[in-house]
Amino acid sequence: MHFSEDDLREALKRKDPGPDFTQRVLARVEQAKTKGKPAQSAKKNNGFFAWWQLRPAWTVAVTAVLLLGFGWGGYQYAEYRHQKQEAIMAERHEKELQEAERARDQAILALQIARSKLNHVLQQTQVPAVESDKIRRQRL
Amino acid sequence: MNRTGRWIVQIFMAVVLCCSAARSYGQGARLQLANLDKLSDKAARVTDVTLDGSLLELAVKIIELDNDPEAAQLKDIIRSLKGIYVKSFEFDNASQYSPADVEAIRSQLTSPRWSKIVQSVDKRSHEHDEVYILKEGERVGGVVVLVAEARELTVVNIVGDVPLEKVMALENHFVPDGRHDSKHKPNKERNHDEE
Numbered sequence: 001m002h003f004s005e006d007d008l009r010e011a012l013k014r015k016d017p018g019p020d021f022t023q024r025v026l027a028r029v030e031q032a033k034t035k036g037k038p039a040q041s042a043k044k045n046n047g048f049f050a051w052w053q054l055r056p057a058w059t060v061a062v063t064a065v066l067l068l069g070f071g072w073g074g075y076q077y078a079e080y081r082h083q084k085q086e087a088i089m090a091e092r093h094e095k096e097l098q099e100a101e102r103a104r105d106q107a108i109l110a111l112q113i114a115r116s117k118l119n120h121v122l123q124q125t126q127v128p129a130v131e132s133d134k135i136r137r138q139r140l
Numbered sequence: 141m142n143r144t145g146r147w148i149v150q151i152f153m154a155v156v157l158c159c160s161a162a163r164s165y166g167q168g169a170r171l172q173l174a175n176l177d178k179l180s181d182k183a184a185r186v187t188d189v190t191l192d193g194s195l196l197e198l199a200v201k202i203i204e205l206d207n208d209p210e211a212a213q214l215k216d217i218i219r220s221l222k223g224i225y226v227k228s229f230e231f232d233n234a235s236q237y238s239p240a241d242v243e244a245i246r247s248q249l250t251s252p253r254w255s256k257i258v259q260s261v262d263k264r265s266h267e268h269d270e271v272y273i274l275k276e277g278e279r280v281g282g283v284v285v286l287v288a289e290a291r292e293l294t295v296v297n298i299v300g301d302v303p304l305e306k307v308m309a310l311e312n313h314f315v316p317d318g319r320h321d322s323k324h325k326p327n328k329e330r331n332h333d334e335e
Binding site: 125 | 187189191195196198199201202203214217218224225226228258259260262267269270271283285287294296298304307308310
């Protein structure tokens with residue numbers, strides 16, 4: 001493309017920007033300021049992540065500490081639950097044992113009373129206790 | 141009510157009667173002794189034992205754990221039982237219980253399945269002792285020992301195939317050392333064996 005001297009003169013000659021030129025310039029400046037703010041914060045975030053990227057050893061260490069902490073806490077909680085469950089089981093077993101012992105004692109007492117009263121009744125009727133079985137068989 | 145309706149009612153009543161009869165047959169050996177509970181306040185010494193099948197099974201298990209060879213006879217006796225119920229009241233004074241209290245027990249033994257095998261009446265000491273057994277075919281389904289003395293009333297109700305000869309031959313040393321659930325008051329226990 002070839003431009004003549006007249007064309008260049010025409011293109012570069014002074015032009016009047018208009019009466020509201022200053023206002024338009026100021027408006028554009030304001031607009032640029034408002035658009036520039038989020039761009040600045042994104043830059044900040046990039047900086048934060050960049051810090052972690054720059055310190056991988058720290059990142060690994062902190063992650064490891066957190067994992068160990070959670071693991072130890074979980075183990076302690078599981079151990080606590082297990083001990084608590086064992087204590088409940090032991091208590092239940094002890095209770096059952098006591099109940100069984102009580103039942104045994106009661107059974108012995110009851111049978112002892114039964115024996116005592118049966119012997120007494122047979123003595124009252126002048127029947128020797130050793131013959132009671134025979135009596136029972138005869139009656140049956 | 142039409143004919144079909146009457147049939148339904150009759151069948152329903154027959155089923156209800158059968159169920160109640162079966163229930164009473166099943167519980168036949170166990171007596172209702174709750175009417176004697178009122179005597180607890182008057183008695184100087186009360187012995188109340190209520191052991192059903194599950195508790196007797198527990199008792200057998202603990203006896204087995206003891207590994208006491210002498211307890212074998214006790215285990216044999218308890219194993220064949222379904223329940224043991226004892227109510228014994230000893231009074232400081234005579235006439236603390238009424239004849240109606242005894243009659244309430246005796247009335248439960250009027251069924252033909254119950255047989256009175258021993259009866260002893262001593263009018264001088266106001267003593268009336270009875271032994272009943274419940275027959276279930278060739279086997280014994282239960283035993284009741286009723287001892288009514290002036291200052292004592294004892295009812296022993298054993299449910300199950302009671303080996304009486306084994307019970308009577310039970311050793312003395314099996315008596316628990318005061319660990320039973322009885323209400324003690326300062327009164328020396330009378331033991332008929334010592335008389």
